[in-house]
Amino acid sequence: MLKTDLHTGWTVRAAAGPVPDTIAAARVPATVPGTVHTDLLAAGLIPDPYLGAHEADLVWFHRSSWIYDSTVTAAPAGDGERVDLVFDGLDTVATVSFAGSELGRTRNMHRGYRFDVRHLLHDGGIPLSVRFDSALEYAEQIEKELGSRPRPYPHPFNAVRKMACSFGWDWGPDLQTAGIWKGVRLERWHTARLASVRPLAGRDRLTVHVDVERAADGPLTVEVTAGDHSAVIELPGGTDQGAVELAVPDAPLWWPAGHGDQPLVPVAVILRDGAETLDEHHTRVGFRDVHLDESADEHGSRFTLSVNDKEIFVLGLNWIPEDHLLTRITRERLETAVDRAVAANANLLRIWGGGIWETDDFYDVCDERGILVWQDFPLACAAYAEEEPLRSEILAEARENVTRLAPHPSLILWNGGNENIWGHEDWGWKEQLQGATWGARYYYEDFPALLSELDQTRPYHPGSPSSPLFAGVHPNDDRHGTRHEWEAWNRQDYTYHDNFVPRFCSEFGWQAPPTWATLTAALAPGDLHKESAAFLLHQKAEDGNGKLDRGLAHHMRVPAEFGDWHxxxxxxxxxxxxxxxxxxxxxxxxxxxxxxxxxxDCWPVTSWAVVDGGGRRKPAWFALRDAYAQQLICFVRRDDRTLLAAINDSDLPWNFTARMRRLRFDGTPLASDSPEISVGPRSVTLVELDPALLAAATPASEVLVADAGELRATHLFAEDKDLDYDPAAVRAHTVAVDGGYSVTVTAASFARDVAVLADRVAPDAVVDHMLVDLLPGETRTFHVATTAPVDGESFSAPEVLRSANSLAG
Known part of the structure; x- marks a missing residue:
């Protein structure tokens, strides 16, 4: 097998549509893999769509067509030789031509394509072109043919197999990219090639399935090696499938982060014709078992994932594409992004169904770090027709990607889609559909059948949310399956979470703007107010600012000054x-x-992300890191009572003395207790409080504090807007240190949620901690990493040294 990448020598030009004259007349160099947006941006022909209001300036792109051109030099095919032109990904509505002949038309960015071009090869340069037509216009045509299906946004993204959020979302831009977004190459081979390799690892065994494509019918052998173990698959003439199971009794177990190590074992699959090597495939596997317990119990039914027979409390984050312009995502960026999840004490990322089937690089990174992956099939928030041409495309991409992702131990759950079952039940779809298909066949028949054939090693869930095992149960019922909690953000308050005890909450969140450095890099100074057109273009949620203000008003005064509001x-x-x-x-x-x-986030935007589109950690990231810590103390509500919860997600028991105090903001002690608390491994202990600790005489100026070593929990007796905070409770002293600055903060009165917003001093500045509660006389040193030479006292500026107190008055 000889593979030759075809990534150089490309140009791109406009072919049709409302393209501006300066661009319509241009032929520009094209990067492959890449997109037209990135090529035009590199050529200086369009403004950066992430900045200001430029997204709105590029809507003409939605109905434009483009042609990529290149020239291929390849020797004619030899006797018995196959030559294939292979595209790993075309975004999306493409026509491929080679040597003046149309090879095929594609309508799906989520799968690859292979064309036999041996009969078209000749000496000299051979023209290769790929025309991309408007995915929006194609989707509109399919919608006319199949009938409209409900969706939350104007564009019919559910009528074409393109990344749904490419058409805009409540956190993403509406750019509708086009281009050769994955690799392209020529593959020359003879006799046979490996069409697919599907290694499925358990705890102590590995089963490898192989499919071959033949150009001849003789006998073949496939050698499989996993670490020190090996086996051979014999493929008699005319046979194109085979499998072998290797017992690996000494296999090192792969564990999720926080539960053990992540050893990965190399696997080699070699296809031979006698002594000649025809093709080979190399990957890695991790040995582990996965189980999903959905058994009935006294509360309804469980939804508990186990790895190697050990129940895992999932500490997860939802994942969207790291950049809306997908081809700018490198392995290094993925490593950095996943490492932020690891640093936040997370153990799972859920690949949301409105994005893409993530890359092998993404899964490799998760394999290495022990981050579990929940994989949605890419169907989100809409009804999907079950008729052609959509049906065969969905099933083809599913088959290809299930096979591709099989080796990765991090992948632990297949999920049918995002909010589609819930939407059908609650969002008025039934009336709109009038009996038309909406996707149920995919979730309840097609995907389970496909996984029964291709991957029985991982559990499947038909949708998030859903309660699949109990007829007549609402898909978002908190007693069963998975739940999404969006009523809190949309209409209530974050304390609304107390009304439900879901078995597994797979979506919930709260919005905030990006960090100051990210926001000011995207918006001009005159746009830095929440009602500016540019700011609102970067706030995609329906009534997003209104929800932010109403959410604030439950707890704090809504500031008029933009910096305070931010x-x-x-x-x-x-x-x-x-x-x-x-x-x-x-x-x-x-x-x-x-x-x-x-x-x-995939661009600079006000959103629910804890890491913004500039890769900066919002205060919520620090809050999440603390809330996802292996050991945690916090005050919780049960039946109108305040209790202390001690949470231990380690394999060892946790025994400690809790130092509990009620005191005035000025430090005057009022009540105390020191209970001995024991928490078993992977357990929770709820502690009743001495009534004196809760008997606040002046609720506006008292605080209840619990300390356990370096852990602290605080409970206030009124909302911030009613508390008598000292607005100048803290002062800071800064000294330069290697790699940045050390900022020591001292409290003269109770200071809540102390933070050093370091990016307001230097865009590259990163602080090590945030949101610290300090009692009078206490100090905390924050370490700021930055390469910028700055005045250290700038870290004491009122817009930088922040707390809840600074919003008082």
């Missing part, structure tokens, strides 16, 4: 995040999963 909304997101996570974790083992919406 900090207040970020602080409220952090509190909402921590509150919901603590609630969920405190109910283990009844609740066994928390997947917050969301880890990342």
């Amino acid at each position: 900090w207040a909304t970020q602080l409220n997101q952090a509190r909402a995040t921590a509150y919901a996570v603590r609630h969920l974790r405190s109910h283990a083992p009844r609740t066994m999963g928390s997947i917050i919406w969301q880890l990342n």
Whole structure:
């Protein structure tokens, strides 16, 4: 097998549509893999769509067509030789021509394509072109043919197999990319090639399935090696499938982060014709078992994932594409992004169904770090027709990607789609559909059948949310299956989480703007107010600012000054995040999963992400890191009572003395207690409080504090807007140190949620901690990493040294 990449020498030009004259007349160099947006951006022909209001300036792109051109030099095919032109991904409505002949038309960015071109090869340059037509216009045509299906946004993204959020989302831009977005190459081979290799590892065995494509019918052998173990598959003439099972009794177990190590074992699959090597495939596997317990219990039914027979409380984050312009995502960026999840004490990422089938690089990174992956089939928030041409495309991409992802130990759950079952039940779809298909066949028949054939090693769930095993149960019922909690953000308050005890909460979250450095890099100074057109273009949620203000008003005054509002909304997101996570974790083992919406952003935007589109950690990331810590103390509500929850997600028992105090903001002690607390491994202990600790005489100026070593929990007796905070409770002293600055903060009065917003001083500045509660006389040193030479005292500026107190008055 000889593979030759065809990634150089490409140009791109406009072919049709409302393209501006300066661009219509241009032929520009094209990067492959790449997209037209990135090529035009590199050529200086369009503005950066992530900045200001430029997204709105590029809507002409939606109905434009483009042609990529290149020239291939390849020797004619030899006797018995096959030559294939292979595209790993075309985005999306493409026509491929080679040597003046049309090879085929594609309508799916989520799968690859292979064309036999041996009969078209000749000496000299051979023209290769790929025309991309408007995916929007194609989707509109399919919608006319199949009938309209409900969806939350204007464009019919559910009528074409393209990344749904390419058409815009409530956190993403509407750019509708086009291009050769994955690799392209020529493959020359003879006799046979490996068409697919599917290694499926358990705890102590590995089964390898092989499919071959033949150009001749003789006998073949496939050698399989996994570490020190090997076996051979014999493929007699005319046979194109085979499998072998290797017992690996000494296999090192692969564990999720926080539960053990992640050893990966190399696997080699060699296809031979006698002594000649025809093709080979190399990958890695991790040996582990996965199980999903959905058994009935006194509360309804469980939804508990186990790895190697060990129940895992899922500490997760939802994942969207790391960049809306997908071809800019490198392995290094993925490593950095996943490492932010690891640093936040997470153990799972859920690949949301409105994005893409993630790359092998993404899964490799998760394999290496022990981050479990929940994989949605890419169907989201809409009804999907079950008729052609959509049906065969969905099933083809599913087959290809299930096979591709099989080796990865991090992949632990297949999920049929996002909010489609819930939408059918609650969002008025039934009336709109009038009996038309909407996707049920995919979720309840096609995907389970496909997985029964291709991957029986992982559990399947038909949708998030759904309660699949109990007829007549609502898909978002908190007693069964998975639940999405969006009523809190949309209409209530984050304390609304107390009304439900889900078995597994796979989506919930709260919005906030991006960090100051990310926001000011995207918007001009005159646009830095929440009602500017540019700011609102970067706030995609319906009535998003209104929900931010109403959410604030439950707890704080809504600031009029933009800088204060920016900090207040970020602080409220952090509190909402921590509150919901603590609630969920405190109910283990009844609740066994928390997947917050969301880890990342794909551009600079106000959103639910804890890491913004510039890769900067919002205050909510720090709150999540603390809430996802292996050991945690927090105050929780049970039946109108305040209790202390001690949460231990380690394999060892946790015994400690809790130092509990009620005191005035000025430090005057009022009541105290020192209970001895024991928490078993992977357990939760709820502690009743001495009534004196809760008997606040002046609720506006008292705080209840619990300390356990370096862990602290605080409870206030009124909302911030009614508390008598000292607005100047803290002062700071800064010294330069290697790699940055050390900022020591001292409290003269109770200071809540102390933060150093370091990016306001230097865009590259990163602080090590945030949202610290300090009692009078206490100090805390924050370490700021930055390469920028700055005045150290700038870290004491009122817009940088922040707390809840700074919003008082």
